[in-house]
Amino acid sequence: MNTERIYKVLLGPHVSEKSAASAELGNQVVFKVLPSASKLEIKNAVEKLFKVDVLGVRTVNVKGKVKRNRFGLSKKSNWKKAYVSLAQGQDIDFAVAE
Numbered sequence: 001m002n003t004e005r006i007y008k009v010l011l012g013p014h015v016s017e018k019s020a021a022s023a024e025l026g027n028q029v030v031f032k033v034l035p036s037a038s039k040l041e042i043k044n045a046v047e048k049l050f051k052v053d054v055l056g057v058r059t060v061n062v063k064g065k066v067k068r069n070r071f072g073l074s075k076k077s078n079w080k081k082a083y084v085s086l087a088q089g090q091d092i093d094f095a096v097a098e
Contacts (some may be wrong), residue, residue, distance in 0.1 A: 001044050009037045009045040013094050014081050028083050028093050035061070035080045042082045046092075053087035 011032040013019075019030035033042055039057040046054050060083070064076035086092070 001041060005041065006045045006048055009041050010049065013024060013026055022083065027086050027090075031082050031084060033059070033080050033082045035078065037080065037082075039082075042084065046084050050092050053092045054086040055087055057085070058083040059068065079098065 011034065014030040014032045016030075019028075029046075031042070031046070031085040037059075039059060042057050043054045046052065052068065060081050062079050064078045064096070066073055066075050066094060068074075
């Protein structure tokens with residue numbers, strides 16, 4: 001896998017109530033990823049960037065919502081998120097320590 005691609009696959013963590021619950025119960029982390037990213041690319045990127053062992057990756061294509069504005073209806077773009085299962089006892093901390 002290309003080293004430049006590793007830094008482009010993961011767009012950032014996805015923080016929500018559902019992702020927090022899956023982190024507590026299933027030792028999972030949720031990321032927003034490129035729509036063209038494969039499960040193997042996501043796994044390799046997480047393992048190399050955060051130095052953790054990944055057990056599995058599940059991906060979801062999220063449909064963009066239709067919103068109303070003063071010009072009529074507009075559609076938000078579709079995006080992809082990945083549920084990454086980590087090995088027992090491992091964790092990714094996104095808090096910035098100063």
